[in-house]
Amino acid sequence: MTELTGTSTGQPPTVDLGPYADALTHNPHPVYARLLEKSPIHRATQPDGTETWLILGHPEAKEALSNPSALSSDPANATPQWRARYLGDPNARELPQGKSMINADSPDHARLRKPVQRAFTPRRINALRGTVEEHADQLLQGLPSDAAFDVIDDFVAPLTLGMICTILAIPDLDRDRVRGWADRIGFPTSAEDVTAARHELIPYTDQLIADQRIHPGQGLLSELIEATDDGQMTPTELRATIFLLLNAGHETVISLLASTVFCLLSHPDQFAALRDSPTLADQAIDEALRFQPPAISAPPRFAREDCTIGSTTIPGDGSLVTVVLSSANRDPREFTHPHSFDITRPPGELLSFSHGVHFCLGWSLARLEAGIALPALLNRFPDLAPAAELSALKWRSGPIVRRLEHVPCKSGARSSAAPPHNN
Template sequence: MSTAPALEDLTPPGADFATDPHSLYAHLREQGPVHRIRTPDDRDAWLIVGHAEARAALTDPRLSNDLRNSAGWDGDGGYAIGLNMLQTDPPDHTRLRRLVAKEFSPQRIASMRPRIERIADELLDALLPAGRADLVEDYALPLPLTVICELLGVPAADRAAFRDWSDEMVQPSSPEAAAAAAEAMTGYLGALVEAKRNAPEEDLLSALARSGDDDVLSPAELLGMAFVLLVAGHETTVNLISSGAHALLRHPDQLAALRADWSLLDGAVEEVLRYDCPVERAAYRYTTAPVDFGGTTVPAREAVIVVLAAAARDPRQFADPDTFDIRRDARGHLAFGHGVHHCIGAPLARMEASIALKALLQRCPDLAFDCDPGRLTWRPSLALRGLLALPVRYTATGV
């Protein structure tokens, strides 16, 4: 039985962690950058909430992503499938990342822009006549899901099932349902990879399935690669797009500034990444030796949770961090991680968000909440930060 305090026990009175985790993170930072806490499944871990300490942890070679370097966690990969980049260290991680790096090069990402713009316009064409929509369900989710499924070669007819499995694994309704979703996705991805091996097409999974002798992926690695690219390739971008729309609507002065000057768009996306990190925390790390962070020593073989969202609101790094300001220099945020595990899809996510937000705001000049924004529901998760729904209303324009 863990003796460390649970997150809910540390949350300030009157605050709701799911709606506003930043009140807790600010409270913890005032006491120090590192804290021992009890996880929801009743195990101990070290929570890092300071920016400098988080950045250091993400690059410290004494922190491993490999579950085999944990004590008591080694059989727990959550609902991950196969052997994936998030749960490996160099040199295995280096080899796996190299196999997909060319698909996420700046040139390859730039070549995808026209297709992503078409997807955004097609989605808006479908939803605008109604005058109201749920931006999560109708726009923020299908855009990145379509992009990553096309990139990897997931047939259109299978995407709804894949989306349901992914949602269940990321935010389980019960351990049994999540395990069933993981089993179903494992079977599906295994069959899909085998089909790509036997009849390759012009997509990333086909390329990985037919890798040459020097780049052979084991069955577990190929399965893990398919899983992490598909799930991570859309879940986080859903949150980025919907949180961006939400933040702009909650700050009409910033929205007006962006509409008046589209050169602010890239900076606005960076500020959304900082202000409401779509990934709340990095993948678990495990200490292979005692490590000191900000004067606190974490013993060997302990689990470490680097809270990216907390680092992004650290006043030692960002002045007035609770203010949403699209003109801010938000560089240095850790929304995509840092070091060797920096998100390989970061350029794609940034481009998807900028395309999605600009198209939405141009074609819906009077976009507004179709609900009480104070009553919106956020995912009850320490892993991902995102809205479950975002009802809006608008008068469509053909721009």
């Protein structure tokens, strides 16, 4: 780990993460583990130069996520420097598409969450089971049994995108465009490009809403339009909510399923255990959620008042606070042998879907899709094997989601190659 850079203000020293930019994309766990050994909370300079407080420990992460009054999700409470960098204007108060529940505080957060929550009740989610099974079966039947295929591009991405587009009544012909925008927003190549992608998606979202008003359906979008007409949210908030669902509704599930397959291929003993006991599929997914969670960190928080977490006081000056979920999920105080992938591990308290009032609404849909897709994939390809060296696979890391670019696989005997080190 790079030397800690001291300050003369009485604050804790600052960790420079700049030299670890590549590691934080391709294998961040050793970096965070070494920091966690020193302290569960650090001040840090991120590779892009942004100053932040890193919350790394499990109890500290829970405490931070349980304190929305001090740690705001609303970028209006961020420093002007942060808003200039990430919103394009130091005076901006919200993201270009508007305010949704993910970047709102109480009471707006509860108001904006309530209409969406009705679409994610257990009854409504379970009603989608047949659709997920049908989509998965169709995609798997199209995969070759005698040639390589990409688990992401050929199976997981079209499945998850198809589901969110079905829920929102998005035309089939628009799915590639939607995925392109989500990709640029989720994994931006530059601040300028992510801003451009947001501005391109805004008129599409507005047109989607306008079309649904003319031809209302039975799906979530029509329900949200009704909620808007009833005064539960403004038209701008409706747009921001659809914007959020389009972008967050499938990238996290792509990451979850791709990482689960990768972890199983990387750990032949665990893959063999799952083959011997298919009922362990749900536990395998939970362990992948812990070991390689889709979201490295929770969405940004901003300290709007002084707060003490553990033994560290964070000043309420709008400072960025980054709750590192992937580190919390490997805290040895919560999980024994945290850096081992073990699908028979006793259950622990995962923070992969966050915690508190911002606990992910889409967790039940993500678990439904993963719980159907993984067994279906392994039933179709019981001898699934990597079609490339696992150690050579590349990762992508965005502001929130981290996932593999591709997972090339084939049907065939398992490779005897040693598991990769980037797990």
